[in-house]
Amino acid sequence: MVKGGRGAAGVVAVAVAVACAFGVVAYAARRDLAELRVRQADLTAVLAAPDAETVREPATPGGTGTLVVSRARGRMVFTSSGLPELPRSRRYELWLMGPDGARPAGLLERTPGGITAPVLAAPGRADDRIALTIEPATGSPRPTTTPILLAALPST
Structure with missing residues (x-):
């Protein structure tokens, strides 16, 4: 028992x-x-957002980045399509750029069909450009390669 x-x-x-x-x-x-x-x-x-502005910019290896900025909301959305696939050890990284240099805005995540998931970021008032670089898979604190895409942020 x-x-x-x-x-x-x-x-x-x-x-x-x-x-x-x-x-x-x-x-x-x-x-x-x-x-x-x-x-x-x-x-x-x-x-x-009523003030939302869209910018499309080609990337040098192929593909296009699309950026929607609302300065009133203090936010931006970035996505891309057609970027070449990278080896597992590398990732596309988005940067906000201003007078103080570049700061990371996010790593791009690929979805089926070669489109990247939207990256939501908060540009500072002085940020006037975004850049896209190819970085190590874990990202970088500063860009380590030449940007493959560089676009001006709308100043609305």
Whole structure:
């Protein structure tokens, strides 16, 4: 009888562990969904802003970058299409540029079809350009290559 009790206790322990694991997964999924909703709202606010201006600029190795800026909202959205695929050790990195130099604005994530996921960034008042470079996969604190795309930020 002691043996059966241990077996039942083991089954209960496994069931509790599984339930805890599902709880953690469900909590993480809810948090991720909430973050996604906030991001979607931020993207929509920039794209729909009355002062939104769109700039399209070709990249030197091929492809095009598209930038939508709302100075009133203090945000910009960047995406691209047709950029050549890079080796796993490299990534495209977006930079905001102004009198104080370049600062990272985000790493581009490729989606199926060669389009990159939108990057949402907050240009400073003095930022007047964006640049796109090819960097190590983890990104860089400063550009390490010549920009393949350079575009002026609208000053609206």
